[in-house]
Amino acid sequence: MKELEIMLEIKNLTKILSDKLILRGVSLKLNKGEILAVVGPNGAGKSTFFKCTVGLLQPSGGEIIVDGEIIKKKSAATRKKIGFLGHESFLYSTLTPLENLRFYGKLYKVKSIDSKANQLLKEVGLHLFKDVPIRSFSRGMLQRLSIARVMLADPEILMLDEPHTGLDQDAVSLLNMIIKEKKNIGTSVLLISHDFEQVQALADSVAVLKKGKIIDTAPLNADLNLEKMKDWYSRAVSEG
Template sequence: MPRPSHLDFDQVVASGVSRSYGRRRALRHVSLCCRGGEIVGLVGPNGAGKSTLLGVLSTLAEPSFGEVRYGKWTARGAGTRLRAQIGFLSHELQLYPELTARENLAFFAGMYGLDKVDARVEAALETAALSDRADDVVEGFSRGMRQRLALERALLHTPRLVLLDEPFTGLDESAVAALMHRLSLLRTDGRIVLVVTHDLDTVDGLLDRALMLRHGRIRELPATGTLRERYRVEVQEASSKLGGVSA
């Protein structure tokens, strides 16, 4: 298949994705579909494979088995242009602490080959409520400020697929509200948003669907009840099936 000059897609489909690290299997036959205009939550205990799944979906890691399709494209088939449509905020914030907020954003804007860099950077700084600290080095920022900056870095190129790993970490109440509003706007804009989180109460009501990943296997949580209740029921069911293995 020839490589596209401009690439876009309206859904991401993972089919039977497994990923092993040596003898340890982090993901086991994971299949999921995320569509444009929906926010999907990915929950699960520590070590369940959530970050590994984000790594695979972001094209940073290749699945050991199975494949991920971005619309009609695979990561291998689409090449580097696919990465222009992926925004990834990982738990580690992927910022350079010695650079200022403005320099960090400008650097990544350059790496993504964006036009109107100054205007985009200014807008991102304003959205992150960091305009007054734009020329301060990131080293001196609080976790919440870094988190806001990292989120803007991940969204700077208006990606189609937005992958967020624990985006609420370190945010105060107003910043959480601002992020929730931001995610709602991304949904309205037709973006595909996948959020990994432990903040079940925070995202309850925001998510269109919730998936649970446990021991490398994925299941969709039922639609009724609060997210915490649904999560608890699912964990209990899974534990009883496994003969009482704790969550």
């Protein structure tokens, strides 16, 4: 049997913030083309875990290995492999969608930025608004543009922090379609979400993070439907 290629490996990750232990030895593996969802109650350390993985925070202990390479603060090449979609859009409100994508494209050293940006704007349904400053955009439109921003550099790992928040049904379907397309071409996805329906629809496996520790993991298959998953999560959280 062919061994699965590990894209992201987190070993015993710890993070102390203001003398408080936020992450207590988190260990995870994400294979190539796999979608792993991380769920957990508020304040469990999910966002801190993401920030450490992306390189925004320096871990207090442990290792983060991306595609076989240990991620360090200055490892720009490794960070290029990661596409990070956070709570906020990271977009400049005085710039147009095209200008925003051009700017990030230059930072990510994307080749033929203009054609790529135009193609992505068509994919996310914002091509008609490409020259309009985004300050007038709705939350859904901003999220669509954020998705285009993340896809611009063709990342090998997508890290999505509650990506469905504030999206209408069309945008949710579009986002899910893009995630599945990316999965099919071998992109690995790490997803943080409170939306169990979307987790069920997208993820291959799910991990529960509570008080900075992974307390349980489970593969998502036909046996674990939405109701069973919710029960499993409630049990894991109350026992963990």
